[in-house]
Amino acid sequence: MGSEILLREDSDGVCYLTLNRLDAYNALSMEMMQTLSAELDKITEDISVRVVVVRGGGKGFCAGHDLKQMLGEGQEAYYQATFDTCSELMQRIVNLPVPVIAQVHGVATAAGCQLVASCDLAVSADNARFATPGVNIGLFCSTPMVALTRAVAPKHAMELLLLGDLISADRAAEMGLVNWVVAADELEGYVATVAGKIASKSRKTLSIGKQAFYKQSEQTLAEAYSSCARVMTDNMLTDDAQEGIDAFITKRKPNWSHR
Structure with missing residues (x-):
């Protein structure tokens, strides 16, 4: 440095x-x-x-x-x-x-x-x-x-x-x-x-979650639920969510792509 x-x-x-x-x-x-x-x-x-x-x-x-x-x-x-x-x-x-x-x-x-x-x-x-x-x-x-x-x-x-x-x-x-x-x-x-x-977690998932946490904390209850429902939908569409769910079902360690 x-x-x-x-x-x-x-x-x-x-x-x-x-x-x-x-x-x-x-x-x-x-x-x-x-x-x-x-x-x-x-x-x-x-x-x-x-x-x-x-x-x-x-x-x-x-x-x-x-x-x-x-x-x-x-x-x-x-x-x-x-x-x-x-x-x-x-x-x-x-x-x-x-x-x-x-x-x-x-x-x-x-x-x-x-x-x-x-x-x-x-x-x-x-x-x-x-x-x-x-x-x-x-x-x-x-x-x-x-x-x-x-x-x-x-x-x-x-x-x-x-x-x-x-x-x-x-x-x-x-x-x-x-x-x-x-x-x-x-x-x-x-x-x-x-x-x-x-x-050990997916960087993509960590990023999505952290951003959503601070955003929803400043919103009303209804706004927060609406916003986070959209966030979870987008999260489900990521490569790492698909990989993580498949790994859980098949009882193996996930291989994160951080996407």
Whole structure:
């Protein structure tokens, strides 16, 4: 890759993206966000990738925006560009045709917590901590709020946003911010198992399902059923659906073409 601030490793359909700004707790500088966005764009066209894992190198997952960088700029246009770039990055994750798993250790705060909330699944070490602490420094976490309110119940989101306190991994799981909490020394293996299960599926099917999931969540009940009935009809017509059903009936392992 062109930059060491983001590392990529591919293995059996799983793409691991590691935030690698170790001296800044993997803070989302403009360069980091642009680099991560560019890599996600490549993955969109990479048929070999069926699931993405986003993780942090060093002591933790991600401390959010690089406040030192932002304070040094001190200009409205730069602030707007920073938050726009971050918003576009989070939407790229949601719109990516394959699932994205957050692998969390250390802390995930502010935009780092937003990154976790934007991923489709999240696995956390039991000693990880989460927060949207902007309110403590006079900067309400308004863009992280967008992801949070789509991942957890409204009162849980407000709890994080108004108090600004660090919460435990177990509390994050209670809220629905993360799916699984595991011992720190088991985190990597657990994520690999989850990712491997997803990677064994048809990329075409995963893409259809993920897109439909987010679309129907914004629709009325009637609209959602109508939309998803059409999605399932189109899904049934794909090569992989025909292959998968035949494999099930004949009791054999499916051979996916990802079409």
